[in-house]
Amino acid sequence: MTTTAEPTASELGRARTRKEDARLITGRTRWTDNIALPGMLHIAFVRSTFAHGRIVSIDTSEAKKAPGVFAVYTGEDFDAEQGGLPTAIPVNADDPIPRHVSIAVDTVRFAGEIVAIVVARDAASAKDASELIEVDIDPLDPVLDMEAAQQEGSPIVHPDFGKNKWVTFEFDSAAAGATTGEPADAVIAAAENDPDSVVVKRRWRQQRLIPAFMEPRSTVVDPTGEQIVMYSATQVPHILRTMLGVVLGLPEQKVRVIAPDVGGGFGGKLQICPEEILTLLVARKLGKPAKWTETRSESLVAAHHGRDQIQDITVAAKKDGTITALKMELTADMGAYFGIFTPAVPVLGAFIGPAIYKVPAYSFVCHEIFTNKTPVDAYRGAGRPEVTFAAERIIDELATELGRDPLELREQNWIKHDEFPYTQAGGLTYDSGNYEAATKKAKELFDYDALRREQEERRRNNDPIQLGIGISVFTEMCGLAPSRVLGSLGAGAGGWEHASIRMLATGKVEVVTGSSAHGQGHETAWSQIVADRLGVAFEDIEVLHGDTQIAPKGLDTYGSRSLPVGGTAVVKCADKVIEKAKIIAAHMLEASEDDLEFGSGRFSVKGTEKGVTIQEVAFATFLAHDLPDGVEPSLDAEYTFDPENFSYPHGTHLAAMEVDTETGKVSIRHYVCVDDIGNVVNPLIVEGQVHGGLAQGIAQALFEEANYDEQGTLVNGTFVDYTLPSAADLPSFTTARTETPATSNPLGVKGVGEAGTIASTPAIVNGVIDAVRYLGVEQVEMPCTAQRVWRAIQEAKGRSTQETPIDTHSPGAGLGSIDPNNPQGEVQ
Amino acid sequence: MIPAKFDYVRPSTVEEAVSALQQGGDDAKILAGGQSLLPVLRLRLAAPSVVIDLGGIAELRQISEDGDRIAIGAMAPHHDVMRDDLVKQHVTLLSQATATVADPQVRHRGTLGGALAHADPAGDLGAVALALDAEFVIAGSSGTRTVPATEFFVDYFTTAIGEGEILTQVRFPKYTGWSTHYEKFNRTAQAWSMVAVAAALRVEGGSVAEARIGLTNMGTTPIRATGVEQALVGQPATADSVRAAAEHATEGTAAPSDADAAADYREHLAKVLTGRAVLAAAG
């Protein structure tokens, strides 16, 4: 029996301001770096400046003598203990994973890898002494290009492994039984010889990105108690705890991990970091608390990166526009080592590749390549932005090929609202959705037809500022993940989430969640859910998380899983509390349980005025003076929820892009998105997630790229030249929603953390191309900088622009202008 | 981001500052707003033994009228310069260019003198100072000297300020009633210039009587586009004549190449932006 409370006081769907914000904004909080423990030592890491090389010697003698220095270590000091960093989903089960050391012992494999550790009484002394360490590295040829890496004679990142390609992952919908016809390759081959068909092939690049969370990574380890306590700026305290056990052979019960307030992650903090392992090893060895906090430059070079793929995309269609096959062949740069999800990230795209379309034959191939660069792992969207980009770009190319309106062509091929639930060619069953409704609303808000007219007009007038309309009708899979699906990928963990609720004596409520927020606002949203369910006041609820002692069970926050998985666990848990309370309430009211109803926090006897509030029941339970025989004196409950399916948010994003054809400069005139994320718990939080997501997706399209030079050095390793956009670079977004509830969870929610990022990148690039396609441009690499757009236009006009070679260090752009070879010489 | 150790002094007069600088030798550094110096120290790209903070010298923040000139103290923050009524009225171009520098936070700290002494070719204020024939008052142990803008910018990150000297004031002639515009092209809204053009025109009876054009980031120092100026004078400020004049914008430049823009693209931009700056100035 589950009591279903009438949704009271419309707590769900209410745009509450976040209860955690007053504290965060006024600085009444503790980030990991604010934590100071008695006797705490400070760590500075020395990192390789070479991308690939053999360590000849590391001279630490001067550093050891420096003031304030406690100890200096190199790889050999920890090699016996450090183990190898874990990979949860290796994708390739046939080969042993190349060992990922926390500190290099004899070989360095990317610039930024740790080679020495200085421990001192304060951070400044540690930094000063780190400059005295002399690292002699015999450089080896670095592997930098994913394609060259696969060729005979290429240097090898992991010689023990013998090659640079980790795996070629292959999925074909026919072989998998997701479609009934021929394999995609066969359909494409046939289409190439069929006069009634077209085949469009394109190659795109997903540039390398840096997650660039606001709070730098930081770790404090206290080894002085019974348990080793690690504070860390992490998205994944629970996974971290388990993995510390696995990597270092620590008994799990002897480890406590605390994620205090964490300032953003975007996937960048779901890693088991070398620095976390080493801080623990140092603290344990010295028997004293130790702290490490990274600098921004350290973060950019050493925290994991995202994306970095070459995409070869082929679509076949009938001349009438019906898609007959889709093939996505990806080559993905893994960097030098595997992190926790590295090989799984691009492969996550395999399932969602068919996107919103009815694709009768689908194939997905992914080659995963080691290079001597910073490891790549999850970054907001993780695998889904990449394939969504491919799907939404190729449909535009197909529309051009067929001379069709790109929106109309999408509609012809997408899954209609009355066809749900729909099992698509990637094998996923989309439970619900309504692409027509979201698109209709978006078109209205955008004034699609008027903008198309203006576009034609500008073209006719040869206006130097041309207008392009970018479309992206996306879907994604959220709510990672059904444990069975993860099992089928060989994962080392499930995808459930845990919650518990404690009814306190005074009728207040503590909600414990395993979903560890790092900026998302769980404390507010979870309070709203529980307030709604239990009928207690929002203010009476405290949400606890992020400490394995307080919230011992959980699988943390990533993959837009918190609400559909963690939120569902909270709901089911609240239902259990109500069930338990009902037995006691019946006793208190001297009524039969069957005669009770629960609503607005009150059990009442049907048809009478008699009733007790849940707070009264909680107090009676606390007293336990008069409970029914054999009933446990507790209302507390816990629940572990394992989803049976993903959830599938979708939406229609439209971008009006202006391109200055004289300079190549791109600007966003208008951006409309209508997202369908199912039911909404808190529209204000949703809005925040959408805005932030859009900013990051747009940043990939227009602003960000991690650039390496020929030696394998990251050349834009500061925020001066790794150009993040700010509010001043972005328009005011027009956001709206349609609400088609998910059927896979009781809240009907789908997840919103990644939607904006996934959808916006192709919308922006499609808009840029649409603005200048009439000039003959069909491709501009991301980020579509002014220079790239200008060169594309020149080339289309048949003017070759010989890009002048870039001086190693030219003046301009502030810090970018500092000549590292002459660091003293630049400022007079 | 911890700088190497240094001593810190905060003198209250220019004389004290000069003598502290002299004592510190070539290991001493002046601190103005710190917006360029502090990142350099924190990245340990420089490690001075003493930092001399000019923030305690009140007179260096002043902006005043001095006959036919506007005298701006080296320590006047960008925020003050761009909002000052005298500057807005008589040196409008400086006010306009200063408003494009970075963001409000940086503009509250960064100073006119610091920016010009730093002499980053991507900085926005050098081209203005050059185009408007500003003069630079420099104090040293033997008193002050005045250097014209044409001699101030020596090379990238190098000016006429000698060892043991301090820039105290920048003096701009008045350009009351001139038509001006600063056209800036950058990668993100708050970034340094990839290329920018400072334009000041005196328009008489529909045609250009005098023109002053400065280019940002088209060489190792700010550059005066004299070819463009000459081509403009005596011409009506129409789109066609301006565009023709702007074709001279690359004369005498040595555009750098970096990841944002290779030299050929910068040259192209210089022409387009010069045309736009002049047309915008002319209204």
Ligand SMILES: Cc1cc2nc3c(=O)[nH]c(=O)nc-3n(C[C@H](O)[C@H](O)[C@H](O)COP(=O)(O)OP(=O)(O)OC[C@H]3O[C@@H](n4cnc5c(N)ncnc54)[C@H](O)[C@@H]3O)c2cc1C
């Ligand atoms: C994020 C950011 C964005 C920026 N964007 C722009 C931009 O778009 N355009 C632009 O023009 N600038 C930009 N700047 C730079 C800004 O204008 C700085 O303020 C300026 O470069 C230096 O001024 P400062 O007062 O901070 O000088 P400081 O950093 O204190 O000093 C800079 C250098 O000049 C020397 N110095 C300073 N004052 C004197 C003096 N009186 N006499 C002798 N030497 C002196 C110092 O020793 C030091 O070497 C930006 C800065 C930042 C941090």
